[in-house]
Amino acid sequence: xxxxxxxxxxxxxxxxxxxxVVDFFLRVIGIIATLGSAIAMGTTNETLPFFTQFIRFRxxxxxxxxxxxxxxxNSVVAAYLVLSLGLSIFxxxxxxxxxxxxxxxxxxxxxxxxxxxxxSAAAAIVYLAHKGNTRxxxxxxxxxxxxxxxxxxxxxxxxxxxxxxxxxxxxxxxxTLARR
Amino acid sequence: xxxxxxxxxxxxxxxxxxxxVVDFFLRVIGIIATLGSAIAMGTTNETLPFFTQFIRFRxxxxxxxxxxxxxxxNSVVAAYLVLSLGLSIFxxxxxxxxxxxxxxxxxxxxxxxxxxxxxSAAAAIVYLAHKGNTRxxxxxxxxxxxxxxxxxxxxxxxxxxxxxxxxxxxxxxxxTLARR
Numbered sequence: 001x002x003x004x005x006x007x008x009x010x011x012x013x014x015x016x017x018x019x020x021v022v023d024f025f026l027r028v029i030g031i032i033a034t035l036g037s038a039i040a041m042g043t044t045n046e047t048l049p050f051f052t053q054f055i056r057f058r059x060x061x062x063x064x065x066x067x068x069x070x071x072x073x074n075s076v077v078a079a080y081l082v083l084s085l086g087l088s089i090f091x092x093x094x095x096x097x098x099x100x101x102x103x104x105x106x107x108x109x110x111x112x113x114x115x116x117x118x119x120s121a122a123a124a125i126v127y128l129a130h131k132g133n134t135r136x137x138x139x140x141x142x143x144x145x146x147x148x149x150x151x152x153x154x155x156x157x158x159x160x161x162x163x164x165x166x167x168x169x170x171x172x173x174x175x176t177l178a179r180r
Numbered sequence: 181x182x183x184x185x186x187x188x189x190x191x192x193x194x195x196x197x198x199x200x201v202v203d204f205f206l207r208v209i210g211i212i213a214t215l216g217s218a219i220a221m222g223t224t225n226e227t228l229p230f231f232t233q234f235i236r237f238r239x240x241x242x243x244x245x246x247x248x249x250x251x252x253x254n255s256v257v258a259a260y261l262v263l264s265l266g267l268s269i270f271x272x273x274x275x276x277x278x279x280x281x282x283x284x285x286x287x288x289x290x291x292x293x294x295x296x297x298x299x300s301a302a303a304a305i306v307y308l309a310h311k312g313n314t315r316x317x318x319x320x321x322x323x324x325x326x327x328x329x330x331x332x333x334x335x336x337x338x339x340x341x342x343x344x345x346x347x348x349x350x351x352x353x354x355x356t357l358a359r360r
Contacts, residue, residue, distance in 0.1 A: 059315070063313070063315035063316065064313060064315070064316065065307070066304045066307070098358050099358075101354075101358065102351075102354045102355055102358050105285075105350060105351070105354040106347070106350070106351045106354065109289060109292060109346070109347045109350040109351070110347055112289060112292060112293060112296075113292060113293075113296045113343055113346075113347060116292075116293045116296040116297050116300070117296050117299075117300035118300070119297075120296065120297035120298070120300050120301040120304075121300040121301055121303060121304035122304075123301060124246045124300075124301035124302075124304045124305055125304055125308070127245070127246070128246075128305070128308075128318075129316070133243070133244060135239070135243035135244070136243065136244065136309070136318075136319075136321050137319060137321075138308075138316075138318040138319075139316075139317060139318075141316050141317075163293055166289070166293075167286070167289045167290055167293060170285060170286070170289040170350065171282070171285070171286045171289070173354070174281075174282045174285040174286065174353070174354065174357060175282055177354060177357040177358045178278050178279075178281065178282050178357045
């Protein structure tokens with residue numbers, strides 16, 4: 001970064017444009033990750049081939065409200081990222097824009113919080129589904145619902161990848177703001 | 181903000197100093213909030229006055245690993261905030277510092293993610309303790325452990341207050357970086 005600054009005032013435009021292009025691609029990856037998570041979780045559904053005193057053993061993501069929140073949070077973040085692509089393209093064209101970058105850092109931080117909330121709440125429940133808790137008499141439902149559990153565990157990956165991308169996006173915006 | 185910028189280059193120092201002072205006090209409030217949450221959760225312990233086929237009904241925060249993570253996350257964030265007070269004082273004295281502000285935004289974003297993860301994972305379990313889940317056969321333990329449940333619910337407040345403070349801190353740093 002120091003090396004890029006040697007060019008002085010005139011050299012900062014192209015470097016900022018480069019940062020804006022990286023910003024754009026990070027957002028595209030973020031859309032894929034969060035949308036993938038939302039779809040993977042939202043389509044989770046397992047019906048066991050046997051039934052006993054209950055009518056039928058069936059596990060769906062919305063049996064647990066936390067997973068519904070997970071799907072909503074990931075969808076909201078994906079929608080936000082799609083909208084923010086417009087601002088990102090604007091930053092590629094106008095590399096000296098300032099107010100819009102501040103707004104972007106602020107909203108990115110808010111979305112980081114929302115995505116982390118959804119992902120870690122779901123992770124807490126997934127952990128419980130795998131391990132159960134003997135003190136609270138909560139049983140590990142993964143012993144019955146294998147494919148359900150694999151699916152809900154896997155769908156967390158995209159969400160946590162999205163968290164990483166948001167931290168990088170905030171860092172990138174801060175560096176760009178400071179280098180103006 | 182626009183009004184503050186009218187003073188031009190010479191007027192930005194004092195305004196940045198004011199922002200650094202606000203930054204300092206937000207961090208102090210954040211320390212109180214997260215430390216309060218950690219202590220409130222870490223001292224939660226309830227023993228019921230009766231006992232049946234189990235030896236004794238006793239609920240402690242570390243019966244549930246998620247609550248242990250909550251205490252650790254809040255303690256780590258509180259410790260980080262104490263350390264960051266040094267940088268905040270440095271920014272009050274040297275209002276033109278730049279690299280340290282970028283570092284602060286980056287670490288603030290990371291800590292925002294950690295605090296949100298701890299708070300929302302705990303919230304997911306607290307919700308389960310209150311409502312239970314009939315599909316997974318998880319019972320609402322709050323019917324027995326009243327004071328335990330009130331305590332773990334209350335200790336979430338400080339943590340969510342801390343999340344709000346971090347979003348404000350990131351916004352404040354971004355504005356200060358842009359106004360240099």
